[in-house]
Amino acid sequence: MQSALPPDHRAALGRIRFRRAVALMLMTLVLPGSAQLAAGRKEVGRIAMRIWFSVLLIGGLVFALALVSHSFAFWFFLNPFWLGMIRFVLMGLAIGWAFLFVDAWRIGEPLALAQKQRLAMVGINGFLCFSVAGSLLFASHLVNVNKDLITNVFSSGKATDATDGRYNVLLLGGDSGKGRWGLRPDSITVASIDAKTGKTILFGLPRNMLNFPFAKGSIMAEQYPDGYNCGITCELNSLATWAADHKALFKGIKNPGVEATTEAVEGITGLKINYFAMVNLKGFQRMVDAVGGVTLKVRDRIPIGGVGGPVTGYIEPGTRKLNGHDTLWFARSRESADDYSRMARQKCVMNAMLHQLSPEKVVLNFDKIASASAALITTDIPRSEVDHFISLALKARGQAVRTISFVPPQIVTGKPDIAKIHRMVNAAIHPAKKSSGKSHSGTTKKPTTSTDQGTTGGAIGSMHAGYAANQASDLGSAC
Structure with a gap:
């Protein structure tokens, strides 16, 4: 019957059918x-629309609550x-x-369309x-990751x-290598986090500290x-080996x-330690590469290699990604260099990662970040607390991270003054209780901040107990 129609009528009818088919898809x-x-399959249409509106309603409610x-x-x-x-939704x-x-x-009846129209519809x-x-399946994959x-x-x-009022998290940088038993912590830091504001103080402990109590x-x-x-x-970092030899x-x-x-x-x-988090330094580069690198202010020429092997290059001074x-x-x-300058540089990296890892970077590189994180991080932070710590981390991003390192000349690594360390910790956590700023001779002493990372005496955060709160260094200016 359609073949009996004039050619122009058949063409017009074909265009109408094509537009209808496209409209159904849109x-x-x-x-x-x-x-x-619209096509009369009301039962299928009603079920689909009920599901769709339910998803929109629930999604809108969750979004509103999240805001x-x-x-x-x-x-x-x-x-x-x-x-x-x-994921299943x-x-x-x-x-x-x-x-x-x-x-x-x-429903658009593709067989009734002209050949070009059929191909276009396909x-x-x-x-x-x-x-x-x-897109939905990829989103499901990211959720599963x-x-x-x-x-x-x-x-x-x-x-x-x-x-x-604080969470104290022990941060360990594990450096496994030939002749070592397991993952030995060479970077030892306590992140003391205010439970309400997220304001963080980093306490750095030298790995070679001796003669300390438990x-x-x-x-x-x-x-x-x-x-x-x-x-x-x-030494402090030898405890991992000692414990591995005395597992019983x-x-x-x-x-x-x-x-x-x-x-x-x-x-x-x-300090009472709540949790620990250990990062394998040998695989740390995977994490940095996953987020596209990190920008650091390099103050001194840093050798690549050395200490038992050849120096293969240098990281030159300047602001570099x-x-x-x-x-x-x-x-x-x-x-x-010495362990104390290395401690300062490690805190520079931690601070830079905290402030430069934006939500956009996380979303765009989430698969890589998740893959790297699962292989690099070991922690006892419970899953029920993850949301709380992420909330505190976001609050901390907008604040200066202070650091105190128990290193010479204020603390003698071979024979540390534990009482003095305790006073330094208390003065940093409770700045309102710090001393009046007078030296032992009775004269007022101007607080100073040490940021020279190239010498032992200039290791970041070296300070007298009485001035710990004032001398805690802002890592952003030190790196």
Whole structure:
């Protein structure tokens, strides 16, 4: 019957059918199920639209709550259960939407169209199916990556309460190598975080500290009641090896090395450690590369290599954006330098990462970051606390990070004055209780800040206990 129509009428009818077919596809894109309702498949259309409006309603409610309460947003989007639910919802939407596109293409009667129009419809349908469904499936993949990251990195243990209004997290940089037992911490820092404001103080402990006490009542205190005073080989970072050789003493403890180090840090600083986080420095460059590098102010020429191997190059002074390889050597290089200057550089890197890792970078590089994080980080921070610590980290990004390092000349590494270290810690945490600023001779002493990273005496944060709060250095200006 159609063949009996005049050619111009057949062409006009073909154009109408083509426009109708395209309109059905666009209706499915804008409002899933509307094409089926318009074409008479009311049952399919109603089911699709009910699902779509339910998703919009629930999504809008979650979005509104997230805007009102950031804590709810962190809790919801970092909870493995809800992440699993979001993943399956996205997968279901991808499959269902693709089905509706194919069904809309069928309703458009492609066989009644001209050949070019049929080919055009196949292209339109394929583009919409793959773009919409593909985007949803990719989003589902990212959600699953986040879920696996949280599940694999963070523990299922119990949360601990803040002590004196602060969370104290032991940050360890593990440097495994030939002849070493496991992952030995060569970078030891306590991040003391205000539980309300996120304001953070970094306390740096030299890895070669000797003759220090352990926390009272701890496993190590029972073994060394007079302190770790067994000679020049008994350095702070040797505790990981010692504990690995005496695992039987640490029954029920997953990481004896971390436990022994924690007990020492608690004895040295007087702080109660809530959690620990260890990063493998050898793989740290993967994380830096994942976020596209980090910008640092290099004050001195930093050798790459050395100390048992050849120097293969240098990181030249100036403000530079370093890749993972160079950032790692900036943090760990010991050639023509000492442990104290290296400690300062490591804190520079931590501070730079804190302030330069923007939400946009996280989203754009999330897959790489998650992959690197799962391989590099070991921590006992429970999954239930992840949202809280991320909220504190975001608050900390807008504030200067202060640092105090227990290094010469104020603290003698071989024979540390533990009482003085405790006073330094208390003065930094409770600045209102600091001394009046008078020296022992009775004259007023002007607070100074040391930022020279190239010498022992100039190691960042070296300070007298009475002026700890005033002398705590702003790392942003030191790096």
